[in-house]
Amino acid sequence: MIEIVQKGKSRPEMVINMGPQHPSTHGVLRLEVTLDGELVTHVRPHIGYLHRCFEKYGESVGDYGMVTPFTDRMDYVSAMNQEHGYVIAMERLLDIEVPERVEYIRVIMAELQRIASHLLAVGTFGLDLGAFTPFLYVFTEREKILDIFEKSSGARLLYNYMCIGGLMRDVDDDFKKDTEEFVRTFRPKITELQNLLTYNSIFIKRTAHIGVLPPKVALNYAASGPVLRGSGVKWDLRKNNPYSIYDRFDFDIPVGEGEVGTLGDCWDRYIVRVLEMEESCKIIEQALEAMPDEGDVQQNVPKRVRTKPGEIYARTETPRGELGYYIISDTSAKPYRIKARAPSFVNLSLLPAISRGSLMSDLVAIVGSIDIVLGEVDR
Amino acid sequence: MADLTQNLDKPVRNALTENHENERKLTILEKIYLPEIFKGLWYTLKQMFKPKVTMMYPEEKWDPPAIFRGRPVLVEDNGKERCVACGLCARACPPLAISMQAEETEDEKERYPAFFEINMLRCIYCGFCEEVCPEEAIVMSKDYDLVYHSRAEAIYGKDKLLVDKEDLKERLDFLKEYKNRQFGQFWKFRQDNNIHSVRDRDEEWDTGLSLVDLLESKKETD
Ligand code: SF4
Ligand code: SF4
Numbered sequence: 018m019i020e021i022v023q024k025g026k027s028r029p030e031m032v033i034n035m036g037p038q039h040p041s042t043h044g045v046l047r048l049e050v051t052l053d054g055e056l057v058t059h060v061r062p063h064i065g066y067l068h069r070c071f072e073k074y075g076e077s078v079g080d081y082g083m084v085t086p087f088t089d090r091m092d093y094v095s096a097m098n099q100e101h102g103y104v105i106a107m108e109r110l111l112d113i114e115v116p117e118r119v120e121y122i123r124v125i126m127a128e129l130q131r132i133a134s135h136l137l138a139v140g141t142f143g144l145d146l147g148a149f150t151p152f153l154y155v156f157t158e159r160e161k162i163l164d165i166f167e168k169s170s171g172a173r174l175l176y177n178y179m180c181i182g183g184l185m186r187d188v189d190d191d192f193k194k195d196t197e198e199f200v201r202t203f204r205p206k207i208t209e210l211q212n213l214l215t216y217n218s219i220f221i222k223r224t225a226h227i228g229v230l231p232p233k234v235a236l237n238y239a240a241s242g243p244v245l246r247g248s249g250v251k252w253d254l255r256k257n258n259p260y261s262i263y264d265r266f267d268f269d270i271p272v273g274e275g276e277v278g279t280l281g282d283c284w285d286r287y288i289v290r291v292l293e294m295e296e297s298c299k300i301i302e303q304a305l306e307a308m309p310d311e312g313d314v315q316q317n318v319p320k321r322v323r324t325k326p327g328e329i330y331a332r333t334e335t336p337r338g339e340l341g342y343y344i345i346s347d348t349s350a351k352p353y354r355i356k357a358r359a360p361s362f363v364n365l366s367l368l369p370a371i372s373r374g375s376l377m378s379d380l381v382a383i384v385g386s387i388d389i390v391l392g393e394v395d396r
Numbered sequence: 397m398a399d400l401t402q403n404l405d406k407p408v409r410n411a412l413t414e415n416h417e418n419e420r421k422l423t424i425l426e427k428i429y430l431p432e433i434f435k436g437l438w439y440t441l442k443q444m445f446k447p448k449v450t451m452m453y454p455e456e457k458w459d460p461p462a463i464f465r466g467r468p469v470l471v472e473d474n475g476k477e478r479c480v481a482c483g484l485c486a487r488a489c490p491p492l493a494i495s496m497q498a499e500e501t502e503d504e505k506e507r508y509p510a511f512f513e514i515n516m517l518r519c520i521y522c523g524f525c526e527e528v529c530p531e532e533a534i535v536m537s538k539d540y541d542l543v544y545h546s547r548a549e550a551i552y553g554k555d556k557l558l559v560d561k562e563d564l565k566e567r568l569d570f571l572k573e574y575k576n577r578q579f580g581q582f583w584k585f586r587q588d589n590n591i592h593s594v595r596d597r598d599e600e601w602d603t604g605l606s607l608v609d610l611l612e613s614k615k616e617t618d
Contacts, residue, residue, distance in 0.1 A: 087490065186574060189463075219432065
């Protein structure tokens with residue numbers, strides 16, 4: 018595992034493999050870290066351990082509708098958002114209008130999923146840095162969201178809930194009540210989390226000034242999501258390029274401000290996620306209010322859809338950033354080509370740039386703060 | 397970009413130590429670690445007196461609701477599978493987990509699967525097979541803890557897949573309800589529909605009896 022490299026006259030460098038079994042690499046990521054003493058001189062992420070040929074599989078399954086369960090598995094922490102992106106792309110390609118009610122349910126589901134995903138991100142981030150307590154309590158909250166999902170979709174992690182032109186099935190009768198109840202009880206929990214973690218001086222010491230990502234570099238690397246917003250760039254597709262019905266809601270886009278350290282450090286990326294949960298709560302509340310109570314959730318879209326030849330690129334904002342689906346269709350029943358632009362993949366490519374010069378122990382914080390899901394990186 | 401690519405050999409410290417202009421200063425209390433630690437401990441202590449949310453899993457089994465999509469099973473109706481080996485489920489299965497071989501039978505339904513296999517290593521529990529099945533012969537059960545010791549063991553044949561319809565009652569009722577909502581109130585799964593034969597179609601089939609009961613009653617009337 019450890020190898021000492023003598024490079025010319027310079028100081029000996031050590032190469033260490035972090036992962037693929039390392040608990041703080043959030044899955045199966047292998048980092049080849051070159052160290053000079055304790056300072057990281059270079060990091061090379063090795064990916065592909067979780068490659069499941071999503072794109073090729075999408076092209077070979079029977080029809081467009083059968084791709085949806087596979088999109089779930091790309092980013093298994095935010096499956097609803099992945100489905101949302103895919104069905105939006107397909108609906109644009111097919112020129113389908115979906116019913117109001119479906120749009121509202123989709124948005125509520127996507128926002129609940131965003132909260133669940135951020136909870137996981139924040140919890141494991143704290144865990145990586147040694148804060149075990151918040152981790153347990155965010156999981157309790159996440160469980161409540163999964164319960165809501167389960168009641169409506171029948172699964173707890175990989176929902177297969179949205180389909181082209183609608184939803185697989187209508188929401189549970191208690192959906193509205195459950196979600197309202199959840200949002201009500203969840204708000205104080207955010208404060209609790211803030212109390213436990215945000216201004217904890219140990220936590221700040223481990224995250225402030227660490228892994229600084231200047232806004233310009235973030236833009237150069239095409240980062241998106243909380244990683245980009247943590248650097249102070251106000252860019253969120255829900256506002257900047259509204260899809261679905263996001264233009265109807267009133268919410269803010271939290272950005273990092275360098276409150277306890279440098280702008281764009283790990284703490285900023287963390288706080289953006291925490292504040293975003295609050296914004297998601299706002300969206301859910303407004304959506305629940307405006308959601309029509311009755312209505313068909315399935316359009317009369319056949320199971321096997323055929324499209325006219327064409328191509329589409331649709332992008333949506335997932336908890337990790339900008340997810341794009343590029344679909345080319347010929348006249349057959351299955352896609353000619355599907356390409357997914359995965360935000361985690363792009364954000365991971367930042368790692369060498371922002372971790373150079375940091376301490377080995379801070380590398381854990383940096384990896385945690387960019388919140389990758391390896392299923393999405395490798396696809 | 398430029399400043400990133402130079403100095404590749406020399407380590408640069410990006411863990412800045414000077415204060416940033418916007419930096420919020422920590423208060424004295426925040427600077428001493430102890431209050432924070434006690435805050436965490438106090439929070440944990442408080443939680444000890446709240447209701448427990450953890451389930452002691454292997455001892456205490458979780459009973460999923462009817463909507464839950466566990467492993468797909470074949471419905472056994474009076475000792476026989478309902479399946480007519482039409483192959484729709486195999487066609488709808490995204491990871492190609494299902495395989496079967498149809499064979500003719502003397503039964504009223506005329507066809508049955510000689511073997512029916514689901515490769516549980518491939519199955520992704522999507523529920524498409526249940527959705528397309530015209531016979532309501534394959535449904536998602538509540539089983540979620542599957543164990544196998546080898547790959548060969550993970551390929552479930554009819555012996556493991558067949559589950560009596562009484563044990564699946566909850567799910568079947570759920571499906572009925574769900575399809576009723578979807579297609580209007582007229583939808584009803586008719587067990588006699590399971591008879592695909594065009595032989596003997598001159599009779600009144602909507603008796604609400606299952607296939608075997610129907611044949612029994614027929615025998616009685618004869
Ligand atoms: S769709 Fe139903 S009836 Fe047809 S082969 Fe599958 S289980 Fe049997
Ligand atoms: S649940 Fe999905 S993957 Fe599993 S057998 Fe049925 S169609 Fe195939």
